[in-house]
Amino acid sequence: MALSGFFRKADLKVKRDLWPVFWRGWTLDASWHAERMQALGVLFALRPLLERNIERGVALERHTAPFNANTWMAPALLAAMARLESERRGAEAVRMRDIVSPVLSGIGDIFVWSRCRPACLVLAVTGVLVGSPVVGLLTALGVYIAVLAVHTWHGFAAGAAAGADLARKLPALQPSRAVARAAHVILGLATGAWCVAGGIHAWRVAPSAAFLLSGALAVGYTASKRQLPAGLVFLGIVAFLGVLRLFHSPAGLP
């Protein structure tokens, strides 16, 4: 299923006065800070609508609370809030925001950060490794932007259509299962292919290169279990080899 049933049924004709919310919501993270996170971004996105409210002060105050949402899922939430504000149902917008935001973000975080994005990056890097960087980069970029555009716009349209019912429509707001499955397959294929192709090629180049690769696999696995940043692991291995180099061995170092 390319998109959930709700997306297909949703009225995709979003009211013109909600469009600025979509574009302004694109920069939600720009003023992110630890105290209120994306609150300034929400004010920026909703401001054109809130300023038209008769009770402007109350409407603005409602949206000064801390807000944090996955940027892929935020358009759905912003659209629902904007619709409720434009219908003078601001209190419902706040209640809906507090209920829906964490759940929606949880769904988005898994899809974006551990499925879609790594899969597209794998396509790009695989293109580089097989000697077709332009094809790899363009394919990855095209797929990612297509999924992002479809997902955010349909989420926005669905949010605008659902309004206060967004909480009940949550299962339908889930990202496409087909895309998640495809990302899974790409990740699995790449894991096997990189491991075997890298191992064989390293062995052909020099046994010491294969030793380095397998050492990095072992150290990297241990470090990743302890949530150590990969960059620091790389620097640690290089520093360790630098120290070993001080004690020259007849066999030499890889």
Add this chain to the structure above:
Amino acid sequence: MDGARRAARRTMVSEVPAFGWTVLAGAVLALDDAAGVSLLISEPVFAGAVFGLLSGRFAAGVAAGALLQCLSMVTLRVGGARAPEGWLGAAAAVAALPPEVSFDGLDWLSAASLTGPVAAGIVAAFLGRALRDFQRRIVALCAGGAIERAAAGDASAATRLHVAAIGAHAVRGAASVAVVFAMAPRFAALVTAAVPDVRGGWIALGIGIVALGRVAPSRRRWTWVAGAALGALWVLS
């Protein structure tokens, strides 16, 4: 400052290729990374391609970016967690790339001269993250007053602060890429001098495989086996 040192410094600055385009790329990539919905172009492999293209060494830039990408394949930017600035790392790696490396086939993974640039890239990425966090602390300092005014019915200060934050990301990106292009070659040279024979490409690939294995589905092991078969076929053919 004597004439030779002044000339050397001038040479370092003038080495920034296509200066205007490079800092513009830095601004755009910083915005993509920090300002909102990312279009993926701020990931190291894409940033490496951009800076490589601007330096006239596309293949080298892509290769350096791919190695850094292996080290940041999976980043969970959840809540307040923010990853190191991979795009700035790619800029540093491209700036520090040695001219003599060939990028045919997979042999470049064995080039020991890539270790220094990749190390410079990692350090630059972490420094970039520190700078971005500093900017966010400044926004937090200014946000209190803006939020109070918004709560009182005037959202103009909040809007101005948000727009200023967007501008600050762009300026930070432009400035940091200029600094990195000037400084990274020196740092990479130090690393290369300390570890002249370490083949960092294979280390980065190994760490990248581990990162992939952590997010690849354990329920679909057949994909791993199929991938292994494809990889073996590709190398042996």
